[in-house]
Amino acid sequence: MTALVDERTAAAAVWFEELQARTNETFFPLFFDHHRFLVLMGGGGSGKSIFAGQKILERARTEPGHRILVVRKVARTLRDSCFRQLVGQIGDYYPDDAVKINRSDMRIFFPNGSEILFSGLDDVEKLKSIYNITSEWIEEASELEEGDLHQLNIRLRGETTYYKQIILSFNPISATHWLKARFFDRQDPRALTHRSTYRDNRFLDDESRVTLEAFRDTDPYYYAVYALGEWGVLGSTVFPAGAVTQRLSELEPGVVGDIDYIFTGERVEDPAFRRAEDGWLTVYREPEPGVPYVIGVDTAGHGSDWNVAQVIDNRTGEQAAVLRRQRLDEDVFARYVAALGYWYNTALIAVEVNFSTYPVMELERIRYPKQYVREALDSYTHRPRQAYGWRTDQASREVAVSGLVRFVREDLELIHDRPTLEEMLTFVRNEQGRAEAEAGAHDDCIMALAIAHAARGQQSYQVQEPEAERTVWTQDMWEDWYNADREERRYLEQKWGKPKSN
Secondary structure, three states, X not given: OHHHHHHHHHHHHHHHHHHHHOOOOOXXXXXXXXXXXXXXXXXXXXXXXXXXXXXXXXXXXXOOOOEEEEEEOOHHHOHHHHHHXXXXXXXXXXXXXXXXXXXXXXXXXXXXXXXXXXXXXXXXXXXXXXOOOOEEEEEOHHHOOHHHHHHHHHOOOOOOOOOOXXXXXXXXXXXXXXXXXXXXXXXXXXXXXXXXXXXXXXXXXXXXXXXXXHXXXXXHHHHHHHHOOOOEOOOOOOOOHHHHHHHHOOOOOOEEEEEEEEEOOOOEEEEEEEEOOOOOEEEOOOOOOOOOEEEEEEOOOOOOOEEEEEEEEOOOOOEEEEEEEEOOOHHHHHHHHHHHHHHOOOOEEEEEOOOOOHHHHHHHHOOOOOEOEEEEEOOOOOOEEEEEOEOOOHHHHHHHHHHHHHHHHHHHHHOOOHHHHHHHOOEEEOOOOOEEEOOOOOOHHHHHHHHHHHOHHHOOOOOOOOHHHOEOOOHHHHHHHHOOOHHHHHHHHHHHOOXXXX
8 A cells, every 4th residue: 555655646746747847837836726717817928828728638637527618709710729729738748648539529538538628609509509517718718708708607517526617818908808807906706817928938939039029129019918918908098008008017016915003983093004915005115204195095986996095205206005995984994094194104195075075074083184175165155265185176187187197207117006007098088088987997096196196285395304303292282283274283383393193
């Protein structure tokens, strides 16, 4: 028995080494992924389709009883793509496995009872006759409608003791494509997404590599989309699409986490950043002592699923952090933003108040000391008065968006956030000339960032003295300050000295 175990262990080690030798490093861990959806997005020459074929062949030959379906939108495209690729891999790597290939019907049979079938979604009658499917590979998934995926998903009803999986492989087309909204714009615990480029493919021949890299100088947009696998854009955008797409290919990841804090019922205290893979906050630049920051906030309104807060360094406008949270109670969100503000040196917070004034009221109630102030018309006296929060109207929206467009044109390298940049690729002018997100797309990140930049004039542009050199105010002093208007507050700060922030 011991000898048999040793023999099997040795055979498994040989199989593992051989598989690793013919697989690109970026894909190898995916052989062992069990998610319902394995989504492989990448540029040309990345090797994603080769890997998809490798995985279904390994599963078919090592897991008895599979009926794996390989699909493309149009049936006639399968023979010279997926079918030819799989037949070639069988000849290269499994010549002694007694695999039977029916070339006329495009079916592959394995000695253990597994089978690979091929069908196009345009061949409805053939697709109806296919049953007991245990896993699927959808090649060029961007050709499909979302309804096609639903139909293929419900076909995974075959009896098997092994996990069922749908592999989707595709090159990105438009940032408004349903695949992006379905798998990349939200977190689905049943899906794993993977991005790859030609740089990840160590088996790519030199000629192909040189051809792809030549586009970097001759057509940077084509290079970014078709070589580096960035989401493309259709039509005319408000922001420079080519430059934004190129910037997307250069990004370094931020640190994901959350802000923890203590809430006493009246104050937010002791904010601290905590790393967390499932966090809502992405930090690109941690707060530096004395640096002035501004936070622009776009709350979830009608038709929006996201509350967004953009943190920028007011000296340069550089993006420091982005908070994206799905719907939650307004008071809880306001406290979270307050904690974020305190962490960033008591940043100036500018909250859009078009849909609700409750967040700014909550910030005032918990005595956050630095909110954006606008001129508003008193509904009773009809005289101008000061009010907290940013109100977006036709004029202020155009000013804020135009200011952000100028910043992107001149300092695009200071924007680090992928969702923000991807929104810029779907932000267009409609027939009336209004800048807005395309149908099905979002502009929450854009508007929050535009508000942050528009509010910069109410924040210092200079590094402030350390907190240790500031004055500790008494409760009475704070009461007087909270009850004062903007000019009175400046006078009190000059009289008493700048206060410690918390």
